[in-house]
Amino acid sequence: MIRVSVDSAPIDVGVELAGIEESGAGGIASFIGVVRGDGGVTCLELEHYPGMTEAVLCDLAEQAMTRWALMSAVIVHRVGPMEPGERIVLVATAAAHRGAALEACAFLIDRLKTEAPFWKREQRGERATWVDARESDAEAANRWTG
Amino acid sequence: MIRVSVDSAPIDVGVELAGIEESGAGGIASFIGVVRGDGGVTCLELEHYPGMTEAVLCDLAEQAMTRWALMSAVIVHRVGPMEPGERIVLVATAAAHRGAALEACAFLIDRLKTEAPFWKREQRGERATWVDARESDAEAANRWTG
């Protein structure tokens, strides 16, 4: 089962994980990204490329399903404005054994960071700045190549 | 924040992850182990060594907190009888960045498998058999040494 969602509604972790548990897997790994409030950020806004985003996420989920023989892969990404403490992204993978689930989960979040067309803008009071891409993200994504 | 629990009550993932999200972390990684029904298993029973179990889990959580500079580490392990589809274990880690959270989560579940005094007995109808330890678990735990 693949589930990909890009939506402005808050992410309900309980519901998403309950859904993936029904796949009969022995192990479910997940990663949740949360808006950090450090550096005085009051609001984070996520812009994306509708249509392309969903296609990229589906393609990543399919790659993970095949490479790690997963039973399920779920990617839920929030867009629009959100506050510190709110969830930006949930990635979850289900497999017969834990090693596959954990690796596939790391693969999905690493590759999402460099391949999915999202852009973050941080608001600090009245001032808004677009977040720069990080070199460390490119390195993390590269370790899955080949 | 460290939270360790060994209990016969079902594991509530929503509650556990909501608790860990409050630590102000940017990333939360988790692993959930679920009772598999393959091979005709009708019931799984978990026995443990009260006192020692909690001490081992606390020690593992403390090691992970230090090694990956975590904000939180949670280990919740169920004991007693449970049915296929029910959760046996939840491990969750919170860190400023995803790499630390994901690695620490893998460390905790790998080491728990070989160091925490739990024993599984599988019931298939009337027949009960104690589960044998797996060589692959020892190998997975060893990769964190040194």
Place this chain on the structure above:
Amino acid sequence: MRLLYFAWVRETIGVGEEDVQPPEAVRTVSDLIDWLRGQSEGHALALVDFKRLRAAVDQKFVPLDSDLGPAREVAIFPPVTGG
């Protein structure tokens, strides 16, 4: 040809999308960006530095030196920062 802009590229140009008909000589994504720079001050400012730009043709990421081919939709944007 439909153009889409995102993030600060969109903000600096002042529109999120527009339809353009570039001349025949515009063959690659870089050619297109070069040509767009002459369209307005906003375009010139947003598109000044190739190194800060990425592109997708018909919703697939491509290097900037790629041929446009029979592209219907070209998107120009900064490096992505999701997750």
Place this chain on the structure above:
Amino acid sequence: MRLLYFAWVRETIGVGEEDVQPPEAVRTVSDLIDWLRGQSEGHALALVDFKRLRAAVDQKFVPLDSDLGPAREVAIFPPVTGG
């Protein structure tokens, strides 16, 4: 000295815990296991194979050749299978 047994070691011996006073000559965990084998048929059967046994002294895992020292609680059990 308090002894604890778990999993099939407990089932085969027939009790989960017992208090024993081994003779002076019992110095290591293996010595203790050897001595316990003579206590009952259940003990003999459960403890027949060192390779299938693990132990903890005062709630710390120890190799079977460890000295018991002033141990108050010794647990004998199969390799663990949690998670």
